[in-house]
Amino acid sequence: MLTFLIRRLGYMLVTPALVSVLTFIIIQLPPGDYLSSMVAGLSAEGVQVNRAFVEGMRERYGPGEPFYVQYWKWISNILFYGDFGQSFEWNRPVATLIYERMGLTIVLSVSTLLFIWAVAFPIGIYSAIRRHSIGAHLATFVGFIGPAIPNFLIALVFMYLSFRYLGQSVGGLFSPEFENLPWSPAKVGDLISHLWIPVIVLGMAGTASLIRIMRANLLDELNKPYVVTAGAMGHPEHVLLLKYPVRVALNPFVSTVGWVLPGLVSGATITAIVLNLPTSGPMLLRSLLTRDMYLAGSFILLLSTLTVIGTLISDILLAWLDPRIRYS
Amino acid sequence: MASNTTPLLEISGLKTYFGTGNPIRAVDGVDLTIGDGETVCVVGESGCGKSMLARSILRIVSRPGNVVGGVMNFRRSDGTMVDLASLDPTGEEIRSVRGNEIAMIFREPMTSLGPVQTIGSQIMDAIRLHRKVGKREARDRAVEILRRVGMPRPEERLNAYPFQLSGGMRQRAMIAPALSCNPRLLIADEPTTALDVTTQAVILDLIKELQAESGMAVLFITHDLGVVAEIADNVAVMYLGRVVERSDVDGIFHDPKHPYTRGLLRSIPRLGIHVGEDLDTIEGMVPNPLNRPGGCSFHPRCREAVAGLCDKFDPRRTDLPDGSQVRCLLHEQVPSVVHLAGGRK
Numbered sequence: 001m002l003t004f005l006i007r008r009l010g011y012m013l014v015t016p017a018l019v020s021v022l023t024f025i026i027i028q029l030p031p032g033d034y035l036s037s038m039v040a041g042l043s044a045e046g047v048q049v050n051r052a053f054v055e056g057m058r059e060r061y062g063p064g065e066p067f068y069v070q071y072w073k074w075i076s077n078i079l080f081y082g083d084f085g086q087s088f089e090w091n092r093p094v095a096t097l098i099y100e101r102m103g104l105t106i107v108l109s110v111s112t113l114l115f116i117w118a119v120a121f122p123i124g125i126y127s128a129i130r131r132h133s134i135g136a137h138l139a140t141f142v143g144f145i146g147p148a149i150p151n152f153l154i155a156l157v158f159m160y161l162s163f164r165y166l167g168q169s170v171g172g173l174f175s176p177e178f179e180n181l182p183w184s185p186a187k188v189g190d191l192i193s194h195l196w197i198p199v200i201v202l203g204m205a206g207t208a209s210l211i212r213i214m215r216a217n218l219l220d221e222l223n224k225p226y227v228v229t230a231g232a233m234g235h236p237e238h239v240l241l242l243k244y245p246v247r248v249a250l251n252p253f254v255s256t257v258g259w260v261l262p263g264l265v266s267g268a269t270i271t272a273i274v275l276n277l278p279t280s281g282p283m284l285l286r287s288l289l290t291r292d293m294y295l296a297g298s299f300i301l302l303l304s305t306l307t308v309i310g311t312l313i314s315d316i317l318l319a320w321l322d323p324r325i326r327y328s
Numbered sequence: 329m330a331s332n333t334t335p336l337l338e339i340s341g342l343k344t345y346f347g348t349g350n351p352i353r354a355v356d357g358v359d360l361t362i363g364d365g366e367t368v369c370v371v372g373e374s375g376c377g378k379s380m381l382a383r384s385i386l387r388i389v390s391r392p393g394n395v396v397g398g399v400m401n402f403r404r405s406d407g408t409m410v411d412l413a414s415l416d417p418t419g420e421e422i423r424s425v426r427g428n429e430i431a432m433i434f435r436e437p438m439t440s441l442g443p444v445q446t447i448g449s450q451i452m453d454a455i456r457l458h459r460k461v462g463k464r465e466a467r468d469r470a471v472e473i474l475r476r477v478g479m480p481r482p483e484e485r486l487n488a489y490p491f492q493l494s495g496g497m498r499q500r501a502m503i504a505p506a507l508s509c510n511p512r513l514l515i516a517d518e519p520t521t522a523l524d525v526t527t528q529a530v531i532l533d534l535i536k537e538l539q540a541e542s543g544m545a546v547l548f549i550t551h552d553l554g555v556v557a558e559i560a561d562n563v564a565v566m567y568l569g570r571v572v573e574r575s576d577v578d579g580i581f582h583d584p585k586h587p588y589t590r591g592l593l594r595s596i597p598r599l600g601i602h603v604g605e606d607l608d609t610i611e612g613m614v615p616n617p618l619n620r621p622g623g624c625s626f627h628p629r630c631r632e633a634v635a636g637l638c639d640k641f642d643p644r645r646t647d648l649p650d651g652s653q654v655r656c657l658l659h660e661q662v663p664s665v666v667h668l669a670g671g672r673k
Binding site: 224225226228229230231232233234235236237243244247248321322323324327 | 383428
């Protein structure tokens with residue numbers, strides 16, 4: 001297990017490093033360097049640009065210097081000071097912009113993941129062991145309908161329902177009165193009461209496909225001889241199910257952590273725009289449209305790092321769950 | 329070895345069908361008796377229902393199959409009789425028999441153990457299911473059982489996963505949980521089929537040894553007549569869900585009554601006999617159980633079939649003077665045949 005962990009951690013460091021180089025290439029792609037455009041922008045607005053300030057910025061970003069020097073300045077500032085550079089459009093440090101959004105994005109993603117698991121696990125098991133029941137057919141039906149309806153459409157329906165029948169403020173993750181208040185228990189409660197719509201909307205497709213995966217896997221496992229063996233030992237049916245076949249069928253469940261996290265963070269952009277969620281998706285889209293390269297680059301870097309972390313977590317969970325992975 | 333009291337397990341008219349309407353009759357009216365400490369072998373070709381017979385006894389036939397008729401009287405360790413055929417297959421009473429008084433070992437040691445649990449945890453599960461013991465004591469017992477089945481270094485192997493063991497070791501690990509509660513009947517469903525010949529012999533010896541130690545009865549399912557000759561006291565030959573001949577082991581090998589039994593014996597390869605000739609076989613295949621031949625279900629493949637009789641009349645069980653039983657018109661009393669010809673269509 002220890003060697004497995006070390007090996008995995010090693011891989012985990014290599015991938016983000018490569019991604020960071022790619023990200024920096026993307027940042028550098030638009031013509032002109034960041035500093036000249038900023039100075040030009042400020043002059044155009046009639047602001048006198050302080051010479052010392054420009055010199056300081058030149059020292060900080062090193063435009064005109066070789067690629068690897070610029071890259072090093074960029075990445076070392078991120079790693080050592082958490083400084084992702086300056087957002088051209090917002091005229092604020094990227095770090096502060098991102099932290100606000102990333103926090104809520106992670107809250108939303110994790111809640112959605114938990115929602116997906118909580119719903120897909122029992123329904124998946126149920127539709128496998130009661131294969132021909134009405135409930136199982138219903139689950140299969142929902143399982144196909146779920147991924148087929150575009151998320152933003154479900155989002156609109158839910159917004160209508162919650163506005164019409166629950167009288168809730170629509171969209172966003174907070175009511176207007178809490179929007180700019182500091183964190184308090186009441187604000188957390190407000191967040192939770194708003195969270196369910198995006199969680200259900202975003203989790204719908206994932207839940208549906210996970211139900212089908214769980215069902216298919218469990219059906220395979222149920223026919224294996226070891227289930228009969230366990231039955232012949234005299235286990236009660238539910239203990240037998242949970243202890244043996246479900247344990248084995250759990251693998252794909254755990255692997256989902258790897259792909260659900262980045263999927264939620266990047267794939268939920270349209271839904272986030274429709275629901276007016278203060279998450280990372282809309283800001284990433286906007287920064288790409290306005291060529292706010294330091295902001296866009298930082299998002300890309302963080303998202304890929306999250307993906308790698310998600311994969312790492314799912315790998316570790318898998319190894320913990322399944323000795324065949326651990327020992328080979 | 330048969331005791332003078334009632335037999336340990338007495339099966340009569342057992343029927344296990346799959347589906348309703350026109351069901352597959354996997355087990356179709358089987359009679360079988362197993363006495364204390366006795367070894368009974370059930371032989372037959374693939375698909376003759378011998379594994380389903382074994383599973384029916386423990387009531388672990390998978391859906392849509394179910395025991396639909398017959399009686400299986402089992403004498404429990406406290407002396408009370410219970411009809412296994414009448415129990416609810418998911419109920420508490422049958423579960424207290426499974427793995428405890430009747431244990432079963434399976435054909436494929438590669439896949440018959442849970443893949444993600446250690447050997448030890450599976451044995452300990454089996455023990456703690458039927459005995460009120462703590463984890464530590466269950467562990468000690470598991471080590472003891474692994475040692476009994478001849479597992480080298482049992483303390484270490486307790487923490488091994490099935491995929492880390494060789495075939496023979498896995499079969500030993502498979503036998504261990506079955507023995508963990510000292511069953512009075514061990515059902516072995518072709519436990520040596522997936523193993524090489526040397527390992528087969530070792531496992532057979534092991535089962536015989538354990539049987540001698542504990543006095544348990546063994547119901548051994550196999551298609552290997554060599555195995556039968558080595559371990560059986562009594563033999564039941566199955567064809568298409570029915571027992572066509574029942575006899576002690578000498579009777580089967582030296583005086584087989586049913587044409588099917590004789591066919592099986594002829595198809596054993598032997599050194600030095602019939603050199604240069606093709607091996608004798610039973611012609612044809614086991615018929616599709618959904619499309620059972622009329623009359624005696626063996627008649628299309630039988631060399632001794634009598635036209636006009638065997639394709640019309642289903643033979644009844646005939647008890648022969650030497651104590652064996654056979655289902656074949658050739659052995660029915662002539663009056664009975666005449667009676668049949670006149671009485672049934």
